[in-house]
Structures are given as C-alpha cells and as structure tokens.
Amino acid sequence: xxxxxxxxxxxxxxxxxxxRAPAPLGRREQNxxxxxxxxxxxxxxxxxxxxxxxxxxxxxxEQADIATGTLFLYAKTKEDLLxxxxxxxxxxxxxxxxxxxxxxxxxxxxxxxxxNAMIAYHSEDVNLAKALISEVTPLxxxxxxxxxxxxLKVIYDGIGKIISDCQQDGKARKNIxxxxxxxxLFGIYYTAxxxxxxxxxxxxxxxxxxxxxxxxxxxxxxxxxxxxxxxRVR
Numbered sequence: 253x254x255x256x257x258x259x260x261x262x263x264x265x266x267x268x269x270x271x272r273a274p275a276p277l278g279r280r281e282q283n284x285x286x287x288x289x290x291x292x293x294x295x296x297x298x299x300x301x302x303x304x305x306x307x308x309x310x311x312x313x314e315q316a317d318i319a320t321g322t323l324f325l326y327a328k329t330k331e332d333l334l335x336x337x338x339x340x341x342x343x344x345x346x347x348x349x350x351x352x353x354x355x356x357x358x359x360x361x362x363x364x365x366x367x368n369a370m371i372a373y374h375s376e377d378v379n380l381a382k383a384l385i386s387e388v389t390p391l392x393x394x395x396x397x398x399x400x401x402x403x404l405k406v407i408y409d410g411i412g413k414i415i416s417d418c419q420q421d422g423k424a425r426k427n428i429x430x431x432x433x434x435x436x437l438f439g440i441y442y443t444a445x446x447x448x449x450x451x452x453x454x455x456x457x458x459x460x461x462x463x464x465x466x467x468x469x470x471x472x473x474x475x476x477x478x479x480x481x482x483x484r485v486r
Contacts, residue, residue: 290316291326292340295333304334304383331387332395338384339399343406345373350410359423359474360467362414366407367441367462374445375455382449408434415473425475433473440465 294315298307309330313323327333349369353362374381388400412430419426444465448458 287316287318287322288326290318291323291333292337295337296341299334299337299380300377304330304380309333328395334380334384334387335396335399338388339403342370342373342403345369346403346406346410350413353414355417359414359418360463360470363411363437363466363470364463366410366414367466370441371445371459374449378449385446385449404438407438410434411437418473422475424473428473436469437466440469 291312294312295307298311298315302311307330309323310320312330312333313320316323327336346366346369349366353365355362357365388396408431411434415424415428415430415433418424441462444453444458444462447453448455453461
C-alpha cells in the first residue's frame with residue numbers, strides 16, 4: 253500500500269515531469285479534423301487531375317464524402333480551398349527545408365536551399381501555381397489573410413533563425429531586425445517568382461537572377477558592410 257508521503261512524492265514528480273504527449277482530441281474536434289483532412293485531400297487530387305478552373309466545389313464535396321454546406325464551413329469558395337491546401341503544404345515544405353539547411357554553407361546558399369525547395373514545389377504543377385498567385389496576391393478575404401499570415405510567420409521565423417545562427421558565428425551583424433530581414437529576403441524571392449509564373453521571365457532566367465538579387469540584400473546583413481545614407485536623404 254502506498255503511504256501518504258509516497259503518494260505526495262509521486263504527485264510532485266508528475267508535476268515536475270508533465271506528460272509530453274498532447275491531450276487527445278475530443279470526439280467533436282477529431283471529427284472536424286478528419287473532415288478537414290478529407291477536404292484537403294479531395295481538393296488537392298481534383299486540382300491536380302482536372303485542373304483548378306475545371307474543378308467545382310460540388311466535386312470536392314462529393315470526393316470528400318461531405319455535404320456541400322459542410323464544405324463551406326471550412327472554406328467559402330474554391331479559391332479559399334486552393335489557398336488552404338497551399339498553406340498547409342507549403343508550411344510542410346518550408347519546415348522540412350529549414351530543418352535541413354546546410355549549417356556550414358554561406359548565408360546565400362542557406363537561403364537558396366529554402367527557396368529552391370519552394371520552387372520545386374511550384375514546379376510540380378505550374379498551372380496550379382499560376383492560379384494560386386492570382387488568388388494569393390490580392391488576399392481579398394480575412395480567411396485568406398489568416399492562412400497566409402500563418403504561412404508567412406513560419407517563413408519569416410525560419411529565415412530569422414538562419415540569420416540568428418549566422419550572428420552567433422559572427423557572419424551577420426547583430427543590430428538587425430530578424431523579422432524585417434525575413435520579409436525582405438522573401439519579398440525578393442516572391443517578386444522574382446511572380447515574374448516567372450506571369451511569363452515576364454523564363455524559369456532559367458528566374459533561377460539565374462534570384463541568387464544575384466538576394467546577394468545584393470545579403471551584403472547589407474554581413475558584418476563587414478558599412479552602410480551609409482545618401483547625403484540627399486533627409
């Protein structure tokens with residue numbers, strides 16, 4: 253029989269070492285997650301096989317084995333579904349790329365490692381990527397903005413971590429805003445990506461110019477750079 257003192261010690265040990273596993277989802281939350289996963293899978297399959305513009309929300313609902321009304325609880329439009337699918341997949345792509353960044357490589361090569369993973373994702377279905385860009389750029393609803401904010405936070409934080417590691421190694425200046433650097437480098441990539449997907453440049457030109465464009469910004473991150481303001485700026 254366990255003594256009161258032993259029970260107290262066991263309780264304190266449990267408090268000091270809480271279980272790492274998250275609390276299991278309730279039946280309602282689990283059912284909701286299962287429907288969400290089926291919708292994602294159905295939308296991705298139909299977009300890939302039929303094309304985004306040829307796919308209807310009715311087909312997605314039927315493929316996911318849910319009512320159309322239920323589908324609209326998760327996404328109001330087909331365009332929202334596209335962004336929802338993209339957000340989840342790009343988060344997975346980005347996190348995997350950040351986890352495998354070559355630590356000993358130059359800062360430019362580390363950043364390009366991440367962006368190359370994103371480019372490879374878009375290259376799998378260029379037509380779908382073009383449709384995505386046309387919907388992502390305006391961000392015409394709160395639902396879309398929320399999805400993109402979630403994705404961009406992962407990307408900005410990931411780039412910030414790369415810069416932070418470089419700071420520790422003396423390869424980047426200390427007095428820089430990591431989030432702002434993340435936004436700047438991703439902004440360069442995104443602008444160049446749009447140029448390719450919109451037909452302003454070829455993929456070959458895009459891949460050639462992107463590291464050059466990024467290197468221009470990275471010069472301002474490196475510790476040996478002395479930044480000066482133009483005398484004309486007031």
